[in-house]
Amino acid sequence: MFSHVVIFWTKPELPNAADALLEGAEKYLQPIPLAKSFHIGRMVPSTRPVVDQSYQVALNLTFEDKEAEAAYQVHPLHLEFVEKVFKPNCQRATVYDFA
Numbered sequence: 001m002f003s004h005v006v007i008f009w010t011k012p013e014l015p016n017a018a019d020a021l022l023e024g025a026e027k028y029l030q031p032i033p034l035a036k037s038f039h040i041g042r043m044v045p046s047t048r049p050v051v052d053q054s055y056q057v058a059l060n061l062t063f064e065d066k067e068a069e070a071a072y073q074v075h076p077l078h079l080e081f082v083e084k085v086f087k088p089n090c091q092r093a094t095v096y097d098f099a
Contacts, residue, residue: 001036002066005096006059007052010089017089018042018056024085025059034072037062066099 010017025040039060043053063069072078086093 002063002069002099003097004059004061004063004069004072007055007094007096008057008059008086008090009054009092010056011091014089020089021057021085024081024089028077028081028085029059029061032072032075032077034068034075035061035063066097069097 008021010021014020022040022042029035029040030038037060040057042057043055045053061069061072063072
């Protein structure tokens with residue numbers, strides 16, 4: 001199994017950016033058949049000091065292996081998501097990949 005976690009920081013000047021990101025991921029990313037699992041959601045506030053609360057949205061995908069994740073990266077729907085959803089709404093993202 002290969003896990004691909006993306007943490008998104010939306011543009012603060014766009015109050016609906018998190019909503020657009022969630023909707024866009026469901027439209028463009030969820031249909032990509034390479035992912036074995038798909039989960040996207042908003043940051044959940046916590047009183048625990050070890051919980052990062054600086055981001056707005058996180059995406060968690062699992063793949064059969066690194067090769068499947070690499071194919072996902074160049075899938076036309078993923079590329080469309082980057083251009084139409086990520087770039088207009090996010091100021092940055094951090095990726096955590098692990099197997």
